[in-house]
Amino acid sequence: MDTINIFFYLFLCVLTFLILRATTAIHLRRRKTQLPPGTLGLPFVGETLQLICAYKTENPEPFIDDRVSKYGNIFTTHVFGEPTVFSADPETNRFILQNEGRLFESSYPASIQNLLGRHSLLLMRGTLHKRMHSLTMSFANSSILKDHLLADIDRLVRLNLDSWTARVLLMEEAKKITFNLTVKQLMSFDPCEWTENLMKEYMLVIEGFFTIPLPFFSSTYRKAIQARRKVAEALGLVVRERRKEREGGEQKNDMLEALFEGDGVEGGGFSDEEIVDFMLALLVAGYETTSTIMTLAVKFLTETPHALSHLKEEHEEIRLRKGEVKSLLWEDYKSMPFTQCVVNETLRIANIISGVFRRAMTDISIKGYTIPKGWKVFASFRAVHLDHEHFKDARTFDPWRWQSNTGLISSSNVFTPFGGGPRRCPGYELARVELSVFLHHLVTRFIWAPAEPDKLVFFPTTRMQKRYPMIVQHRSLFDLCKK
Numbered sequence: 111m112d113t114i115n116i117f118f119y120l121f122l123c124v125l126t127f128l129i130l131r132a133t134t135a136i137h138l139r140r141r142k143t144q145l146p147p148g149t150l151g152l153p154f155v156g157e158t159l160q161l162i163c164a165y166k167t168e169n170p171e172p173f174i175d176d177r178v179s180k181y182g183n184i185f186t187t188h189v190f191g192e193p194t195v196f197s198a199d200p201e202t203n204r205f206i207l208q209n210e211g212r213l214f215e216s217s218y219p220a221s222i223q224n225l226l227g228r229h230s231l232l233l234m235r236g237t238l239h240k241r242m243h244s245l246t247m248s249f250a251n252s253s254i255l256k257d258h259l260l261a262d263i264d265r266l267v268r269l270n271l272d273s274w275t276a277r278v279l280l281m282e283e284a285k286k287i288t289f290n291l292t293v294k295q296l297m298s299f300d301p302c303e304w305t306e307n308l309m310k311e312y313m314l315v316i317e318g319f320f321t322i323p324l325p326f327f328s329s330t331y332r333k334a335i336q337a338r339r340k341v342a343e344a345l346g347l348v349v350r351e352r353r354k355e356r357e358g359g360e361q362k363n364d365m366l367e368a369l370f371e372g373d374g375v376e377g378g379g380f381s382d383e384e385i386v387d388f389m390l391a392l393l394v395a396g397y398e399t400t401s402t403i404m405t406l407a408v409k410f411l412t413e414t415p416h417a418l419s420h421l422k423e424e425h426e427e428i429r430l431r432k433g434e435v436k437s438l439l440w441e442d443y444k445s446m447p448f449t450q451c452v453v454n455e456t457l458r459i460a461n462i463i464s465g466v467f468r469r470a471m472t473d474i475s476i477k478g479y480t481i482p483k484g485w486k487v488f489a490s491f492r493a494v495h496l497d498h499e500h501f502k503d504a505r506t507f508d509p510w511r512w513q514s515n516t517g518l519i520s521s522s523n524v525f526t527p528f529g530g531g532p533r534r535c536p537g538y539e540l541a542r543v544e545l546s547v548f549l550h551h552l553v554t555r556f557i558w559a560p561a562e563p564d565k566l567v568f569f570p571t572t573r574m575q576k577r578y579p580m581i582v583q584h585r586s587l588f589d590l591c592k593k
């Protein structure tokens with residue numbers, strides 16, 4: 111964005127602020143006594159700049175810590191253009207998540223809705239949401255994973271690692287893995303030129319989620335909207351082809367087939383547009399999250415050598431037991447207890463989804479405060495996951511805390527990396543299997559070291575600034591047998 115555009119944008123912001131500020135002030139006067147304590151910060155921008163500055167560093171915690179120590183676990187702030195009630199309290203978070211659709215509803219800005227498509231699961235409400243959520247779950251549950259998806263995950267992870275040479279950008283490779291897996295799961299395509307082209311367009315769509323969402327001012331957002339159109343066209347073509355194949359009696363075992371068989375809003379089948387929006391949103395939901403967790407697990411393990419050697423032992427044992435057989439079976443996945451500790455700990459400390467925004471559907475009383483109707487709330491998972499009251503040495507990467515739950519101070523409802531309630535992530539088990547299989551093949555096939563210093567930042571998303579460049583070296587089977 112050039113300077114003139116920035117000025118235009120700021121001017122627009124100030125105008126919007128003046129309008130918002132007037133309505134907010136009225137609200138606050140009326141409800142001041144019952145609102146959680148806090149401050150609305152500067153005119154219009156509120157505390158957004160403080161939040162962004164904190165989250166652009168490796169240690170964003172002071173933003174929450176300062177406010178929690180001043181005001182307590184529930185406080186009022188003003189971020190991203192709206193007054194917001196911020197919860198760092200596990201009970202309140204649970205209340206927010208469980209009351210989805212009754213007292214609170216998920217809320218995304220129009221710019222995000224444009225990119226997701228109006229028929230995406232993330233934007234659905236009511237009974238249709240319930241039905242489509244369970245349909246998604248039915249395609250990523252344990253029995254499907256065991257009988258069907260694990261083999262694909264294993265094969266596609268190995269295929270990706272086969273291409274690794276001396277230096278890799280781990281974040282890029284992890285993205286390729288998760289993209290190819292999701293495409294396979296959705297519509298049975300193996301990696302090919304078509305999937306590669308789709309991924310290029312799709313990455314432009316993803317960029318759009320993390321930029322200023324004004325087409326006139328932001329070329330990134332404009333490109334994202336164009337790329338979304340192209341991705342939707344490509345997916346639409348697949349849907350039409352598959353409908354024809356079905357008419358000829360051909361059927362596949364994938365998500366698209368399940369969508370053909372599902373009931374749409376009016377009880378009939380889903381339209382092509384509904385199917386495309388639904389698939390596109392699944393690609394969005396599973397891709398960035400899982401690939402970032404893969405990268406960060408490796409980063410934390412690299413920085414904690416005794417955890418890495420413990421993990422290696424677990425996987426070398428499995429590998430030696432299997433001999434020449436390379437592919438992992440369900441029993442192998444089930445014999446990775448320490449890996450599950452590493453996955454949990456990475457999810458806890460990295461907090462890819464640091465929390466969720468909801469909007470109050472009515473005035474809501476909680477813990478002696480009132481959240482006014484229409485206000486935004488943010489249930490922060492990060493604040494709870496990194497709270498010393500709930501986790502011993504909460505800010506240290508310590509996978510062993512999960513072994514006998516020794517590092518957990520309070521046990522229930524404090525660990526929610528996948529959210530909760532009716533919108534709980536339907537891909538939670540799939541993500542775990544993907545991560546475990548990836549770690550298995552990585553530690554048994556390679557040794558590695560960071561190629562250069564890199565930095566973990568949390569805004570606009572949690573990511574490694576340089577995409578985690580690594581120097582990798584193959585391990586031989588001889589290496590494993592020597593141990």
Ligand code: HEM
Pocket residue numbers: 216231232233243246250391392395396397399400403462463466527528529530532533534535536537538540541
């Ligand atoms: C480490 C990986 C992942 C993390 C940390 C994660 C986290 C989350 C969280 C916190 C939510 C709740 C959002 C809310 O309440 O508004 C969510 C929703 C969702 N996730 Fe995941 N997710 C991961 C992987 C996946 C995968 C692999 C899939 C693919 C199936 C997936 C599909 C979805 C979908 C479709 C939703 C929306 C559910 C709804 O609104 O009903 N996620 N995810």
